[in-house]
Amino acid sequence: MPIIEVKGLKKRYGSFEALKGIDFEVDEGKIVALVGPNGAGKTTTLKILSGFLRPSEGRVAVLGKDPWSHPELKKEVAYILDKPNFPPHVKVEDFLREAALMVGEKPEVGEEYLKALGLQEYAQRSFSKLSAGNMQKFAIAVALLRRPKLVVADEPSSNLDPGARAQLYDLIAKSKKENDTTFFISSHVLTEMEKVADEVIIMADGQVKAQAPLGQLASSLSGSSFRITTDRPELLAEALKGQVVDGKVMVAEEAASLSDIDEAAKRVGARVVSVERVGSSLDEIFKKLVGEE
Numbered sequence: 001m002p003i004i005e006v007k008g009l010k011k012r013y014g015s016f017e018a019l020k021g022i023d024f025e026v027d028e029g030k031i032v033a034l035v036g037p038n039g040a041g042k043t044t045t046l047k048i049l050s051g052f053l054r055p056s057e058g059r060v061a062v063l064g065k066d067p068w069s070h071p072e073l074k075k076e077v078a079y080i081l082d083k084p085n086f087p088p089h090v091k092v093e094d095f096l097r098e099a100a101l102m103v104g105e106k107p108e109v110g111e112e113y114l115k116a117l118g119l120q121e122y123a124q125r126s127f128s129k130l131s132a133g134n135m136q137k138f139a140i141a142v143a144l145l146r147r148p149k150l151v152v153a154d155e156p157s158s159n160l161d162p163g164a165r166a167q168l169y170d171l172i173a174k175s176k177k178e179n180d181t182t183f184f185i186s187s188h189v190l191t192e193m194e195k196v197a198d199e200v201i202i203m204a205d206g207q208v209k210a211q212a213p214l215g216q217l218a219s220s221l222s223g224s225s226f227r228i229t230t231d232r233p234e235l236l237a238e239a240l241k242g243q244v245v246d247g248k249v250m251v252a253e254e255a256a257s258l259s260d261i262d263e264a265a266k267r268v269g270a271r272v273v274s275v276e277r278v279g280s281s282l283d284e285i286f287k288k289l290v291g292e293e
């Protein structure tokens with residue numbers, strides 16, 4: 001059974017339709033990224049899944065239940081939606097110890113999360129002295145502490161530098177592997193989700209434009225190309241009606257087969273050193289789907 005099911009979901013704010021009838025499912029144990037540009041409807045979707053907003057139309061089920069009428073879902077699902085807000089004068093370490101005790105975990109478990117997120121040096125500080133990014137990381141550590149079945153997080157990496165993002169995604173991957181936690185995470189950068197997501201849902205203008213495993217999305221939408229390393233790139237490019245990019249010959253897979261490349265190379269006397277198959281960049285795919293130039 002999917003852990004999240006959304007069917008025909010619409011949300012109107014007054015006369016403005018922010019969600020225009022979206023459908024998608026998230027399977028248990030997966031890391032699924034909800035990606036789209038600003039205003040696509042990501043936060044609206046996550047708030048509905050969290051039971052903070054009521055759908056205008058359609059069906060939403062989280063662990064088989066309607067989140068609007070089942071607030072107790074919050075015991076099994078961790079929602080990280082707004083800017084984290086911890087008591088400013090409490091020490092990080094003390095808060096974490098209490099939080100661990102409350103969910104029946106040993107305090108050391110909290111320390112492990114701090115370490116995984118590179119936060120151990122802040123353990124003795126109070127929250128008022130923590131940066132926005134570190135607060136965000138801490139919110140994830142607290143959420144994971146109670147080993148939720150599902151984590152729904154709205155742009156959890158928005159304030160993080162590249163190193164901190166990598167730590168966060170490592171922790172997410174570890175939590176999925178060790179505890180079978182499902183993650184539904186929004187982001188407006190597709191490439192950022194590349195390393196961690198099993199699947200992506202691309203949203204724009206209140207609609208779902210695509211849902212697919214990342215690799216499949218790339219190969220089905222990109223139209224792959226061959227990148228050929230050769231000693232005579234200009235000649236080979238001309239023979240194959242391709243282009244020279246950074247000294248390599250690029251030719252669309254649909255325009256030439258491997259044997260066409262072989263033949264053309266023989267014809268023009270070029271030595272082929274290697275042929276790689278490459279997809280469009282994720283950025284290009286994303287732009288194609290959301291209609292950005």
Ligand code: ATP
Nearest residue numbers: 013016018036037038039040041042043044045188
């Ligand atoms: P971002 O990446 O900028 O956070 P988003 O994909 O999360 O964007 P939403 O915040 O869900 O998008 O907003 C979707 C659309 O609904 C936007 O056009 C937004 O202006 C509009 N919207 C959101 N909340 C409200 C509201 N309370 N009242 C009216 N319009 C709203």
